[in-house]
Amino acid sequence: MDVLKLAIEWAKAEVFSTRFFIFFAIGFFIASVGFWQLGKTDLAKAYIIPTLVVGILLLIIGSGTNYANNKRIKQFEKDFNSDEIAFYQSEIKRSESTIKQFVAVFKIVPIVIIIAALLILYVNTPTWRAICITTLSMLMVILFIDGNALSRIENYHKALKLLDLNNRTTNKM
Numbered sequence: 001m002d003v004l005k006l007a008i009e010w011a012k013a014e015v016f017s018t019r020f021f022i023f024f025a026i027g028f029f030i031a032s033v034g035f036w037q038l039g040k041t042d043l044a045k046a047y048i049i050p051t052l053v054v055g056i057l058l059l060i061i062g063s064g065t066n067y068a069n070n071k072r073i074k075q076f077e078k079d080f081n082s083d084e085i086a087f088y089q090s091e092i093k094r095s096e097s098t099i100k101q102f103v104a105v106f107k108i109v110p111i112v113i114i115i116a117a118l119l120i121l122y123v124n125t126p127t128w129r130a131i132c133i134t135t136l137s138m139l140m141v142i143l144f145i146d147g148n149a150l151s152r153i154e155n156y157h158k159a160l161k162l163l164d165l166n167n168r169t170t171n172k173m
Contacts, residue, residue, distance in 0.1 A: 003088045003163060004080040010156040011076065014069045017149055021062025024141045028055030028134075046126035050134035058138065088160070095157040102150040106143075113139050 032051040039045045080087045116132040116139070123129065
């Protein structure tokens, strides 16, 4: 498999994955409307704004990453055709950088989860409970989707390295 096919395959998988942010955003929008229309208790009413905010945030994340990845797919072929070796090297660097970013995310998000969980224990107002629980829900969605994305980028990076090793032994590049 050549570098271009590998890159496009990875990017298409990313496009599919980022749509789950949009899917979950719609779920949070539905929940917000449900709490608005059917919420009778103070806690249920307190969920209206936090679920709406989380829905908006997930929609922004999903739409932004979906747009960026679709744009990237179109750019791959141009970059590959202009200079195969530079394209390959840029993909190695980009995948390494992305892996490092994910490592940071997987250190920061659990800390925020712990803080939100502790706030639930110590803060008794409905608004703060709703904010903390909704934040926990959003962070779990992010970990779920980003965990899969991290696995994909690691596999992509390994495949790029393996492709380099194969090309060195056969002198194709």
